[in-house]
Amino acid sequence: MSEQNNRGIIREINGPIVTITLPGVRNGEQVKIGERGLYGEVITLRGDNAVVQAYESTEGVRPGEPAEALGWPLSVELGPGLLGSIFDGVQRPLEEIFEGHGDHIPRGLSLPALDRxxxxxxxxxxxxxxxxxxxxxxxxxxxxxxxxxxxxxxxxxxxxxxxxxxxxxxxxxxxxxxxxxxxxxxxxxxxxxYHRWPVRNARPYVKRDHGVAPLITGQRILDTFFPLLKGGKGAVPGPFGAGKTVVQQQIARWSNADIVIYVGCGERGNELVDILETFPTLQDPYSGRKLMERTLLVANTSNMPVVAREASIYVGMTMAEYYRDQGYDVVMLADSTSRWAEALREVSGRLGQMPVEEGYPAYLASRLAAVYERAGRVETGGCDKGSVTLIGAVSPPGGDFSEPVTAHTKEIIQTFWALSKELADARHYPAIDWTGSFSEHVSTAGKWWHKEIDPDWEARRGEALALLARDAELLRIVNLVGPEALSSAQRWELEGAALIKDGVLQQSALDEVDTFSSPEKQFLLLDMALTVYEKGAELIELGVPVQELTDLPLLAKARRAKQVYDSTQTEQLLELMEEFNQSFDKIRTEYAKFEEHAQ
Structure with a gap:
């Protein structure tokens, strides 16, 4: 484009949507708007007029001011220096902006993302x-x-x-x-x-590959019950206060990915401030060095321009694909895709497009699918294997999982970690509902667990979920007619399910020992809880009163084991298991003697 025809004039302004007359401009091209030089992106062409979405507030901009085409689409700089950095939604370095301009980003500011x-x-x-x-x-x-x-x-x-x-x-x-x-x-x-790459274009690769290993997060309910493969697509939906951000922070901190990219997309500023302050102080559990050495952050809070919020997901994904191409396993956390979808809705409304369910545009499902489709495990041009695992938080209004963003996401992803307000209110964290969550990766993850940890993993996981399902049915009976209606065996089932909930599923992010659980520890805790239940069920069949079993001190020990023994103390957990076996054998022997004496 020549110097003569890359300049135009502003015709109309509607919030972040600006109409300019700029002959020859291309769809998707970046432009500078007004005397302040605000950055924007062409989204629609109408003859010589172009409709532009501005990444910054258009307050004070007037029709008649100049506009200029830059000749390239919204792109990011990819090269050394990305890791450890904090960017805004269009890859401007926030730390450099703070040093030079203070707390607020001046409009029209243009800084290179990477240090020259x-x-x-x-x-x-x-x-x-x-x-x-x-x-x-x-x-x-x-x-x-x-x-x-x-x-x-x-x-x-x-x-x-x-x-x-x-x-x-x-x-x-x-x-x-x-x-x-x-x-x-x-x-x-x-x-x-370094080089530049347009964020809305997926980076090329040789071919897709199937995931083979689970992403280990150190969170028992995720790894053991609803695993996600490296290169998989997952979602964490939940109402306000259910703990979505904490779950994502735990994954960012403890996952065994090579690179972590955290995109704060339209979330409250106080949550992102907490991340920006804590992440630089955290230690990488795998290398012993600073966690930020393999992490980069994209921060676009709810008070930042809505269009930059929409762009931030693509910016994060492009950087994730770049490290994937180097042969690394990357996990990208998007918090939250609901705020991203709200940005789509606002822009769509200002363009006068026909809304569908709850005001969202008709292309919401296809846009969501296109973003999630960029995740995956691939063979790169250099014959390496790399992956991008995408985990999106979803914030359904009122916790309604039937609303459009959650419903469409559920159809796209392979692992669904549904957060429950009831569990959060009961102080059960992570508040992931084991009845509403699912994973399509269990059989593939089972091969990894069979080889690396224990051949019985898949069977024991199934037994635990079956016990939790029976527990839900029994609790409905208790709520209707009271616990007296249950048999001794059923009351022991409730006790066994409670042991799994308290001793395995519940995990404190603030406890130094319990915040991370290795796969070995996860399996031992699950096996311990099921063994206690099974041994007790055998005694119940022999006629041992259920009250005698529920009063056993070993139940409290089993509940506390997760906080007493860290991930390196597997021998001590095995010794504890043997102690439990001896206790049950002793009860069996004493009861047999009592029965013999009674006869």
């Missing part, structure tokens, strides 16, 4: 020689981005061709040329440590 002054030590791939044909995703070399993560510098998707030159090992800034390629059209293109 910092030098990085680049080590080229020894196998690459001049004349080598380079495909997209081939590794050019490495940079040690943090102590925890090695950054793999890749051939960008638009730079495939014949290698003309590759820089020797040394220190380079992002703007330095580290190589040149000759593309099929005969042009020589520069290679740098």
């Amino acid at each position: 002054e910092k030098s990085w030590h680049f080590v080229p791939e020894e196998s690459l020689e001049r004349g080598t044909h380079l495909e997209s995703g081939i590794r050019l070399g490495t940079v040690q981005e943090t102590e925890t993560v090695e950054h793999r510098v890749l051939v960008p998707p638009d730079r495939a061709g014949e290698l003309v030159e590759l820089a020797p090992e040394g220190d380079y800034t992002l703007e330095d040329t580290i190589g040149r390629v000759r593309t099929p059209d005969g042009r020589t293109r520069k290679l740098k440590l």
